[in-house]
Amino acid sequence: xxxxxxxxxxxxxxxxxxxxxxxxxxxxxxxxxxxxxxxxxxxxxxxxxxxxxxxxxxxxxxxxxxxxxxxxxxxxxxxxxxxxxxxxxxxxxxxxxxxxxxxxxxxxxxxxxxxxxxxxxxxxxxxxxxxxxxxxxxxxxxxxxxxxxxxxxxxxxxxxxxxxxxxxxxxxxxxxxxxxxxxxxxxxxxxxxxxxxxxxxxxxxxxxxxxxxxxxxxxxxxxxxxxxxxxxxxxxxxxxxxxxxxxxxxxxxxxxxxxxxxxxxxxxxxxxxxxxxxxxxxxxxxxxxxxxxxxxxxxxxxxxxxxxxxxxxxxxxxxxxxxxxxxxxxxxxxxxxxxxxxxxxxxxxxxxxxxxxxxxxxxxxxxxxxxxxxxxxxxxxxxxxxxxxxxxxxxxxxxxxxxxxxxxxxxxxxxxxxxxxxxxxxxxxxxxxxxxxxxxxxxxxxx
Ligand code: HEC
Numbered sequence: 001x002x003x004x005x006x007x008x009x010x011x012x013x014x015x016x017x018x019x020x021x022x023x024x025x026x027x028x029x030x031x032x033x034x035x036x037x038x039x040x041x042x043x044x045x046x047x048x049x050x051x052x053x054x055x056x057x058x059x060x061x062x063x064x065x066x067x068x069x070x071x072x073x074x075x076x077x078x079x080x081x082x083x084x085x086x087x088x089x090x091x092x093x094x095x096x097x098x099x100x101x102x103x104x105x106x107x108x109x110x111x112x113x114x115x116x117x118x119x120x121x122x123x124x125x126x127x128x129x130x131x132x133x134x135x136x137x138x139x140x141x142x143x144x145x146x147x148x149x150x151x152x153x154x155x156x157x158x159x160x161x162x163x164x165x166x167x168x169x170x171x172x173x174x175x176x177x178x179x180x181x182x183x184x185x186x187x188x189x190x191x192x193x194x195x196x197x198x199x200x201x202x203x204x205x206x207x208x209x210x211x212x213x214x215x216x217x218x219x220x221x222x223x224x225x226x227x228x229x230x231x232x233x234x235x236x237x238x239x240x241x242x243x244x245x246x247x248x249x250x251x252x253x254x255x256x257x258x259x260x261x262x263x264x265x266x267x268x269x270x271x272x273x274x275x276x277x278x279x280x281x282x283x284x285x286x287x288x289x290x291x292x293x294x295x296x297x298x299x300x301x302x303x304x305x306x307x308x309x310x311x312x313x314x315x316x317x318x319x320x321x322x323x324x325x326x327x328x329x330x331x332x333x334x335x336x337x338x339x340x341x342x343x344x345x346x347x348x349x350x351x352x353x354x355x356x357x358x359x360x361x362x363x364x365x366x367x368x369x370x371x372x373x374x375x376x377x378x379x380x381x382x383x384x385x386x387x388x389x390x391x392x393x394x395x396x397x398x399x400x401x402x403x404x405x406x407x408x409x410x411x412x413x414x415x416x417x418x419x420x421x422x423x424x425x426x427x428x429x430x431x432x433x434x435x436x437x438x439x440x441x442x443x444x445x446x447x
Pocket of ligand 1: 342345346349373374377378379380381382389390391396407410411415416417418419421422423424425427429437438
């Protein structure tokens with residue numbers, strides 16, 4: 001997936017911030033969409049299975065109507081599923097450029113798997129309807145000669161295609177989403193960036209597993225709310241459904257909603273507790289607690305409807321759950337930006353170097369000046385009296401007193417010094433520039 005890394009141009013820190021916002025936006029679209037997709041496909045497959053076992057017509061009707069919930073237009077699958085996922089892959093390629101991290105590649109792979117799974121899911125849906133059409137035609141047209149064999153033949157084929165597409169659609173969807181959540185988990189934990197960098201690390205890590213199961217719970221939580229909304233919407237224009245069928249939907253949705261919201265709350269808490277310390281922050285804490293309160297609120301709503309056997313809060317529920325999803329996306333982004341502070345500084349330094357090279361090439365570069373170089377190239381990571389990404393100069397300069405050559409050598413070719421810090425990336429200065437900035441540092445820190 002090197003092509004993703006090569007597609008990247010150096011970006012200023014303002015641009016990087018913009019990319020982060022776009023990432024958040026793409027999740028806000030993507031997560032609710034795939035949650036509904038996963039939830040409705042699971043319901044549909046399960047009730048199809050039950051119908052095949054027990055033969056209840058209501059199960060079949062439900063199975064068919066629930067898959068239509070999310071697959072009404074094909075444009076939606078592209079706009080809400082594929083496009084946001086692809087753009088987050090490119091966004092991460094930009095943000096994690098030069099970190100050697102595999103996240104963008106995994107996200108890219110995940111979008112391809114999602115595309116395959118969407119094709120299968122739509123096939124599943126169409127063959128569902130096709131099967132019914134065939135069986136209807138089979139009954140009606142028996143008298144006409146010549147085509148009944150065809151009908152029989154194609155009806156069997158449609159049935160087979162239907163069975164396979166549903167199953168494999170699910171397999172591809174699960175693989176794609178597992179990869180997606182694993183990759184995001186990896187991105188927000190910088191302690192695993194170097195030693196856990198790979199497929200195995202993603203697939204078998206506890207955080208990845210927790211966030212995936214949490215996704216499943218979330219997807220049932222929102223699918224249940226949508227089902228209630230669709231069937232119990234006030235002034236709905238759809239023909240009223242028979243009471244038995246309505247009761248089936250009500251009990252499935254309310255039970256699923258309650259159980260999944262409780263599981264979601266537990267996993268959400270577990271996710272916070274095992275969260276890597278290096279990406280904790282105040283904002284993270286606020287976003288997490290608000291989300292948790294709203295999840296409990298969701299459980300209470302489901303519970304009270306279940307107890308009274310009525311449906312009344314379905315549209316409120318949808319909004320609350322969407323808001324929970326948004327908060328948890330924002331929470332993850334806070335974690336990611338805390339985790340990638342060092343990475344951001346590296347990119348900023350790269351951008352400054354890029355600009356400098358452009359200026360030199362066009363002959364507009366200013367004469368070499370140590371203070372300018374410090375302000376342009378080092379300040380992202382260094383201060384004189386504060387630790388930023390690198391150590392404060394007041395701490396490191398004394399040992400270079402009278403040893404300017406050594407300092408210049410370090411700046412030109414940084415080596416690992418202090419185990420408490422990450423290694424300093426090479427800043428690509430020319431010897432003259434390194435000397436100027438060394439002079440500047442040595443003469444400034446004493447002031
Ligand atoms: C991307 C962040 C980053 C940038 C940009 C950066 N540094 Fe560093 N610097 C570090 C880190 C991290 C360390 C600690 C390295 C270590 O201890 O192994 C460090 C350490 C140092 C040290 C101390 C070396 C020692 O012997 O302890 C000096 C001197 C230094 N940097 C100079 C510079 C100069 C000059 C620039 C600008 C041209 C610069 N750095 C730009 C991250 C950065």
